[in-house]
Amino acid sequence: MSVRVRYAPSPTGDPHVGNIRSALFNWLYARHEGGTFIVRIEDTDQTRYVPGSVEAILEALAWLGLDWDEGPGSETRYGPYVQSERLALYREHADRLLADGRAYLCYCSTERLDALKRARQAKREPGGYDRRCRDPQEAEKARAENPSPVARFKTPLEGTLAVHDAVRGEVAFDLSLLDDFVLLKSDGFPTYHLANVVDDHLMEISHVMRAEEWLPSAPRHRLLYKAFGYEMPQLVHLPLIQGPDRAKLSKRHGAASVLEFRDEGYLPEALLNFLALLGWSLDETSELFTKEELARHFTPERIVASAAVFNREKLDWFNGVYIRKMGDAELADALAPWLEDAERGLPSAVPRPIDRAYLAAIVPLERERLRKLADAPQMLSFFFEERPAYDPALLVPKGMDAPGARAALEAALAAAEETDDWSAPALETAYRALAERLGLRTGQLFGAVRVAVTGRAAAPPLFDTMAVLGKERCAERLRRAVEAV
């Protein structure tokens, strides 16, 4: 039997990382098995629909390189892939259950349901619907209260039901604790439970891989499959992703949307690699995987059962690793839009577009210092600004006074002006000799020159930096430093 798996987000907001991790695992499994990866939009709650979120979800998938074989817009015998376009299917299924006597119409008002819930809470009784309308006479009475009923499933009153989860094994539930859940809402839309079961069957889904929060509803689904006479797909419940406080990861923990991570300058390869290792591992030591390698190795057997905390520092490390893997031209291309961005890029005084050849020369110097692409404007600004601002006090090296620093900078300026060969090795030779002549430690002289030339105490190797900046710019900055110190 071929593997058909699906990612079934509801369009209620941005694509959350926890959610996308489910998409990733489904995608990996599909690709591992040469199966089919399906995207299905579960928009059965009209009230929570957020315009643009379908686009955002698909955008996130595309950014990560998770291509889908079937999804919104696909013309196949399984479509459509948007639940609001499949309403007739759910209604037919609900009708079947109604006709069979496996479901019934419930006319109870929301007021009554609320009151029931409150009363149960007050008495500390287990919650759930009291099945009033399961009695036809009661239903008839209630009918007056509510013109638009819901359809409820008749849950067995007792017994236990075991479902099999690939990660956790058999999980048993006590049926007496399950109430008669809603199948069809009063607006005619299906609930998640109905729509999910109907679609997974009709789309011939072989494995349902979803977050662990769904495990408690597995017995309901089991019951529905049985009632319809359908075979239930394999269940694979993925461990939850938690924030540092160990609660389910959400917006309150900061960036939660994949698109936000993209906008913070994370590389898709890095986020993907990091996410894959949240709840899955190959062996003792392997950490770095491309998407293809992940797909080659991914098996559900190696999914972990316990929840994982989303660890920013490790994500940052992965990002640095993937930045370092990039070639000069590749990184320059990736960086350019970040540097040119009107709001978060280089100061507006720096003309756009930026000089690509110049950027390409800078890249080798900054690559291993970058953690996120978004850091680039700040880190590289001194390469582009005419007059990088800095505190003149930084020009005075440890163990020296201002006049001494001034003398050293004057000498450095003179040496710069005299130099014909403006290459890193030549500059280094010249400045080492100069330090010796002045009786300074190289660290002292180089430190002062670094601040003069870059405006900061921490920068890439000095002579490579000077070589890239060019003689004119360096001389000008040294001149300014002499005056400033």
Place this chain on the structure above:
RNA sequence: GCCCCUAUAGUCUAGCGGCCCAGGACGCCACCCUUUCAAGGUGGAGAUCGCGGGUUCGAAUCCCGCUGGGGGCGCCA
């Protein structure tokens, strides 16, 4: 409150009865490299394998209980 899941260092994890007085990675610390910052290299601190009982010649690994953590209990998904 009830139900379910879960439990190896701060974090992600390896381990599926003896190879483990527990391996890898992030983070942290130190040293090396070095003109600063990174990157890289080397080393280190950090886990009584949540606790208590069993089973076994032998348990992180199997069983039971407890405790902690999480999730679910909607005409939301």
